[in-house]
Amino acid sequence: MLKENIRQLIKQNLKVFFVTIALIGIATLLFYVSDIKCIVKYTIGIPCPGCGLTRAWLSFLKMDFKAAFGWHPLFWIVPFVVIIGVFLKGRIFKDNHSNRMFWIILVAIVVGVYSIRMIRLFPDHPPMDYNKQSFLYKWVISKTL
Numbered sequence: 001m002l003k004e005n006i007r008q009l010i011k012q013n014l015k016v017f018f019v020t021i022a023l024i025g026i027a028t029l030l031f032y033v034s035d036i037k038c039i040v041k042y043t044i045g046i047p048c049p050g051c052g053l054t055r056a057w058l059s060f061l062k063m064d065f066k067a068a069f070g071w072h073p074l075f076w077i078v079p080f081v082v083i084i085g086v087f088l089k090g091r092i093f094k095d096n097h098s099n100r101m102f103w104i105i106l107v108a109i110v111v112g113v114y115s116i117r118m119i120r121l122f123p124d125h126p127p128m129d130y131n132k133q134s135f136l137y138k139w140v141i142s143k144t145l
């Protein structure tokens with residue numbers, strides 16, 4: 001019964017899963033090949049919670065796990081979030097309270113890790129370095145200093 005449900009769930013959502021992975025891949029490739037890399041860092045100069053994910057995955061694919069965790073300690077969480085989002089429609093638990101708690105805890109972990117990375121690495125260490133080529137810096141901050 002459960003096996004049949006899982007099989008049906010995979011069958012129904014496989015196309016959505018691959019389209020999602022393809023879109024994430026294309027967006028990442030476009031940002032990585034262009035000079036933008038991260039839209040947040042490109043516009044305001046400050047790294048976002050996802051900064052370092054691409055380099056973490058590239059390191060992971062080269063089997064350099066230490067570097068992968070150095071670029072982003074939560075890089076491994078991305079496929080699980082995509083799978084939960086696509087196949088389970090964002091619902092990992094049946095009851096609403098547990099489900100809500102799961103997402104709150106996940107967001108808290110992401111924000112916590114981001115805060116620690118900002119405290120330890122900002123503004124000098126990539127990927128948490130400040131972008132002085134950003135619009136905000138070029139058009140506002142550099143003109144007021």
Ligand SMILES: [Zn+2]
Pocket residue numbers: 038039040041047048049050051052
């Ligand atoms: Zn970013």
